[in-house]
Amino acid sequence: MTSHVPFLAVRPDAQYSSEVTTRDFADTNGIIDMETVRDTPAQAARALSASRVPAVVKFPLLVLLTFSLSSLLYSLVADFTGPELASVSRDLSAGWHIAVMVGWKLVELGIAWYMRFDYSDLAWLTLLSNVPHYFLLNTFYGIDYLAALVPLFIDVSTIAIPFALLRGMNRARDTSAPKTVNQAVAQDTGIQWVTGLLGASLYALVVYGSFYTWLPQYMVVHFDGLRSVQKAHDTTQFLLLAILGPVGYATTQFIFLPAIGSAANPGLTDPKLKPEKVPFNPETATFSETLAWNLGFSEAGFSRRAEILAKRTFILAASAFINTFVRAYVTIEGTEIVGAIGWASIWSLAAGVTGLAFSWVGDE
Template identity: 50%
Template structure:
């Protein structure tokens, strides 16, 4: 079955670069001379032969593994402190005006524990700096969107704070972790599809449109009244009433569209060992579904229409990343809203986080459909 993504087939003038027999073996991934870091959550499925070209590897990745993760944590916390200190006179005043006084030990502990949890998941899942920049953007954007829409913080203030959050977590990974296979430009059909500019642009628009529709639908109906009732110090709902679908799409298309494409679509399509999406006759090995012998995951996958052999490699990568994105978006929003914004209630924070979690879920499903999952 052909993929739903427009222009997914490799261009005809590039088809000659591939050997037909090699394509039909499903060994589309190349190690590029470097094995991906071990991961229990987001495997690159290293099954293919090595390519003659070596990727660019940050020198710091040669440090022992036991040293690199503590360095990531130290660098991330230090960069965050440094950047916020340098911009304190600019954005600190606005942020402090709406901030809750953090004095209790549980508040400080919750923030630090969540930061460590984010870094730990990202490190042991094998993510690179592109993954982390995208995940940080999608996880922190709901918080700053709330501050701008309902607390009247200047858009430039929110954008600067968001950039600091992204840089403080992405830069350490850029120094200490090489790019994953899917983010490396390569010659395999799947990599060329994943990095095709037209396809990436279409997927960015799709992801941003889904987020815009979900957020706009919530702002247009129930959400403002719900937040006013459960957030004591909301300054205005004028921005929420003035929001239009076109405005939201224009605002979200760059950060959200690019981030969802880099975090969800590109890794799912470009991961090693994927079944080839450029050959409509190529399918995973068929395995007769036996409900008595099948695992829970296989049964769930079969009931969702993924086939008798369960999830494909592409579907597995997408499902894992979607789960991480929803958990981080909702979890980070809850933690930051409840611990830093004065006058917030858990019911209101859950509602706001749920809107963005729903948008992430629908985007992942749309990318699954586009990738023929």
């Protein structure tokens, strides 16, 4: 069965376009490396610049650039955002506080580098992982919107810029290179906005449901320095949908677009390129194919699209949980471990639900 997505295309007849050829898959087994195919001058210049840096020093340089840029930008805005954030922050002079924050940042960078994410991947993932922290500060601690948005922008840019300098663009987002049918669909602006609205709606549903059931009382009990829960009580589902609109769009960019637009996922629109599914054979099936068959996901195991969806959904859910927990417990005065776990779980659940919804859209 093919994806639901091609039927959303502005030009559905394009799925039979003769522009789809096998030349992108001839020498790569259907997988094109992220640092290949640069057709625009800007992409070519960035690739040339990155290629001049020895591979052995790229990651240490990435870490150095990230921490240096973060330190510089935070020092520049300290007079503006510092007083408000300091009013709710723990004293981070203890060695374990610093070790946890620095250690988690190194883990983030290491995983992102190992997973071969590009700067766009990291920008969206960082946004999705840090929004819960600043949403908490704004909603329950009265931190001004601008005082929350400025450090959020710094968090995103200080990890995206170094990756932009040292890592090329993911093939799924390369609008200048020849496209498979699924890449054309994934890069369609209308489809991205529709799936983004779906993602925002699911995030808003999870957060709104928590606000109007168990969360306010839970926050009062487990966040000792909490200032007010009135804003949570006054929040409507439509206001949440508007606030979380960028979050929904970010989930589309991090989960949906790479899965649908991967060069290894031409789909069944042209089975000659790389058929996604074959009849299930228990005698020759791999462990993953057998697992998928028994769980009812597919007649022939997990497709490449399903693998990317699952991996990215897991990474987002795990990153959102760990980052939200670490920042809530380590940096906010009066936060209990149980409180940080509860708050982080909301956003991890929202990420998981959104990934499942995108799986349905992709017909996995």
